[in-house]
Amino acid sequence: MxxxxxxxxxxxxxxxxxxxxxxxASTALALLAxxxxxxxxxxxxxxxxxxxxxxxxxxxxxxxxxxxRESSFPAILSAKWAGPRLADGQPNVEGHWSNTIGxxxxxxxxxxxxxxxxxxxxxxxxAAPARPTRPREERAPSRVSDPADGQVPFQPWAxxxxxxxxxxxxxxxxxxxxxxxxxxxxxxIPKSFMWHGFEIRQYPGYVLFLFDSxxxxxxxxxKPHLSETIKLWNADSxxxxxxxxxxxxxxxxNGKPLFGRTGEFFSENAQAxxxxxxxxxxxxxxxxxxxxxxxxxxxxxxxxxxVRRYTAADPIxxxxxxxxxxxxxxxxxxxxxxxxxxxxxxxxxGLGGK
Amino acid sequence: xxxxxxxxxxxxxxxxxxLALAASVWLAVPAxxxxxxxxxxxxxxxxxxxxxxxxxxxxxxxxxxEFDLEPHxxxxxxxxxxxxxxxxxxxxxxxxxxxxxxxxxxRLSNDPRLKCITPGVPRSVYYPEPFQILQRKRDxxxxxxxxxxxxxxxxxxxxxxxxPNEWWLGDSRGKWVGDTLVVDVKHFNDVTWLDRAGNFHSxxxxxxxxxxxLDANTIAYKATIEDAKVFxxxxxxxxxxxxxxxxxxxxxxxxxxxxEYEQYYPPKPPTETSR
Numbered sequence: 316m317x318x319x320x321x322x323x324x325x326x327x328x329x330x331x332x333x334x335x336x337x338x339x340a341s342t343a344l345a346l347l348a349x350x351x352x353x354x355x356x357x358x359x360x361x362x363x364x365x366x367x368x369x370x371x372x373x374x375x376x377x378x379x380x381x382x383x384r385e386s387s388f389p390a391i392l393s394a395k396w397a398g399p400r401l402a403d404g405q406p407n408v409e410g411h412w413s414n415t416i417g418x419x420x421x422x423x424x425x426x427x428x429x430x431x432x433x434x435x436x437x438x439x440x441x442a443a444p445a446r447p448t449r450p451r452e453e454r455a456p457s458r459v460s461d462p463a464d465g466q467v468p469f470q471p472w473a474x475x476x477x478x479x480x481x482x483x484x485x486x487x488x489x490x491x492x493x494x495x496x497x498x499x500x501x502x503x504i505p506k507s508f509m510w511h512g513f514e515i516r517q518y519p520g521y522v523l524f525l526f527d528s529x530x531x532x533x534x535x536x537x538k539p540h541l542s543e544t545i546k547l548w549n550a551d552s553x554x555x556x557x558x559x560x561x562x563x564x565x566x567x568x569n570g571k572p573l574f575g576r577t578g579e580f581f582s583e584n585a586q587a588x589x590x591x592x593x594x595x596x597x598x599x600x601x602x603x604x605x606x607x608x609x610x611x612x613x614x615x616x617x618x619x620x621x622v623r624r625y626t627a628a629d630p631i632x633x634x635x636x637x638x639x640x641x642x643x644x645x646x647x648x649x650x651x652x653x654x655x656x657x658x659x660x661x662x663x664x665g666l667g668g669k
Numbered sequence: 670x671x672x673x674x675x676x677x678x679x680x681x682x683x684x685x686x687x688l689a690l691a692a693s694v695w696l697a698v699p700a701x702x703x704x705x706x707x708x709x710x711x712x713x714x715x716x717x718x719x720x721x722x723x724x725x726x727x728x729x730x731x732x733x734x735e736f737d738l739e740p741h742x743x744x745x746x747x748x749x750x751x752x753x754x755x756x757x758x759x760x761x762x763x764x765x766x767x768x769x770x771x772x773x774x775x776r777l778s779n780d781p782r783l784k785c786i787t788p789g790v791p792r793s794v795y796y797p798e799p800f801q802i803l804q805r806k807r808d809x810x811x812x813x814x815x816x817x818x819x820x821x822x823x824x825x826x827x828x829x830x831x832x833p834n835e836w837w838l839g840d841s842r843g844k845w846v847g848d849t850l851v852v853d854v855k856h857f858n859d860v861t862w863l864d865r866a867g868n869f870h871s872x873x874x875x876x877x878x879x880x881x882x883l884d885a886n887t888i889a890y891k892a893t894i895e896d897a898k899v900f901x902x903x904x905x906x907x908x909x910x911x912x913x914x915x916x917x918x919x920x921x922x923x924x925x926x927x928x929e930y931e932q933y934y935p936p937k938p939p940t941e942t943s944r
Contacts, residue, residue: 476936491933500927518803538917547922571934580935641827654836658786
């Protein structure tokens with residue numbers, strides 16, 4: 316089933332005449348529907364940590380698409396790197412990765428279901444919003460790890476805008492109610508890490524992130540940032556390694572990608588300090604980013620997203636594990652990543668079937 | 670002014686070295702009648718630890734190939750260009766030539782590049798925006814400004830996938846033949862054009878690229894373009910890519926397909942007067 320069919324996760328009812336670079340799409344369709352409907356599938360992990368202090372790991376190996384969603388995850392401390400290194404000295408973190416707690420449906424309650432019900436293409440009444448079946452304390456913590464209440468510290472005007480987005484998300488009446496990702500926009504910070512799986516490639520002087528929607532090239536060579544007049548979906552990124560941690564100063568943000576379907580956002584005045592803290596065995600990292608934006612927030616806040624590695628031992632699911640097995644004469648499995656180009660997907664959530 | 674500063678700031682020994690270098694480059698320059706591809710290599714080319722040419726860097730053509738692959742005089746929407754097609758004319762099948770003429774007439778509105786998704790292959794190589802090559806032993810990754818496109822050229826003895834696929838950028842499998850990277854690209858869709866003049870292809874497009882250093886800062890890029898549904902025979906293009914060496918130069922994301930709707934984001938704070 317490698318006939319590419321244009322499909323965008325979250326846009327289930329696409330016209331079949333559209334074609335696109337999304338192999339696996341057909342097989343992924345039913346799975347995507349499950350995810351979109353949200354937390355029907357439960358994490359296998361033990362009851363949860365608090366938002367501020369993730370508890371000890373409960374990371375069983377992944378089987379299938381949702382079964383590896385965790386409701387808690389380990390903290391990873393900054394430390395020296397004792398794992399493998401590349402020729403230029405960087406810790407070797409190349410490979411395929413994806414978050415472990417859920418997608419972008421709900422930013423502060425990752426397993427809490429998403430906003431609104433979807434307007435159906437056939438004109439039938441929208442489905443009721445997906446509701447979680449487990450109590451809050453058994454679901455993954457808020458991605459906001461600081462402040463301790465797990466909430467984005469919005470200024471009142473910004474909170475009102477975010478809530479306006481939530482209220483209109485399922486059945487948008489204005490262009491700004493459409494989630495930019497539904498129009499193929501890059502996911503930006505931090506949402507790139509809570510969408511599909513992604514690949515890290517490394518080179519002397521660079522770390523390259525290949526996301527499902529857009530890419531980021533982290534410059535390790537110390538060159539100055541671009542002029543602040545240049546604003547970007549995926550930031551201008553300068554990084555360096557501190558032991559097991561890739562520290563990235565992300566600027567030139569355009570503020571246009573939302574954090575998820577719950578409409579959280581920052582402005583073009585935001586800056587993010589990202590820390591990618593890799594576990595000693597190389598199997599996980601925690602993405603911990605502190606976001607500052609005096610235009611939108613009352614104080615800086617910190618987002619934590621747990622991420623795990625996917626290898627040839629994992630089943631390719633077309634969701635978290637976005638890879639294919641290369642054709643070659645040898646017996647070993649060579650993983651590779653297909654082109655990711657999203658296009659003509661301007662229906663927006665709620666209008667995609669039209 | 671600039672040139673004076675340059676000279677007064679340079680150490681005398683540096684000037685001497687520069688003069689010597691200039692002389693050696695001068696001696697290495699081929700006679701004007703020689704084809705660019707026949708130019709000898711001047712100086713050492715960058716190599717990876719395993720001895721292969723290292724194409725890492727940021728590259729861009731100065732040719733007018735993007736505007737029209739064939740020879741063309743200047744016109745409102747294109748600077749003139751001598752053409753980059755071997756033999757000048759693209760060998761269209763009769764029906765395809767009619768389509769090309771229609772494309773040309775409608776080029777200002779119908780060129781798929783205007784959707785800002787991707788120029789495709791080989792057009793992304795001579796599109797007039799920089800792209801960065803990042804190289805590992807197993808692959809070369811081409812990160813393009815335009816559309817944020819990323820193409821992987823696999824150099825690890827892997828093969829095209831067997832099943833039919835239709836990708837915008839095709840499936841790229843490369844092999845080193847001496848110091849030339851030979852890339853076989855197929856499994857395309859039929860949505861992209863080859864230039865702004867309406868030259869086009871079908872999903873039967875098959876491209877064989879040849880990447881070779883002319884010198885440490887110049888790549889000779891050749892491509893053989895084959896498409897039995899559109900062309901009567903394979904044909905070749907010849908383009909030169911130059912390394913960007915400006916201080917602190919970098920590629921800048923250009924997800925231009927977002928420009929139609931980016932005005933709607935992010936939400937704006939209340940203005941001072943409305944507070």
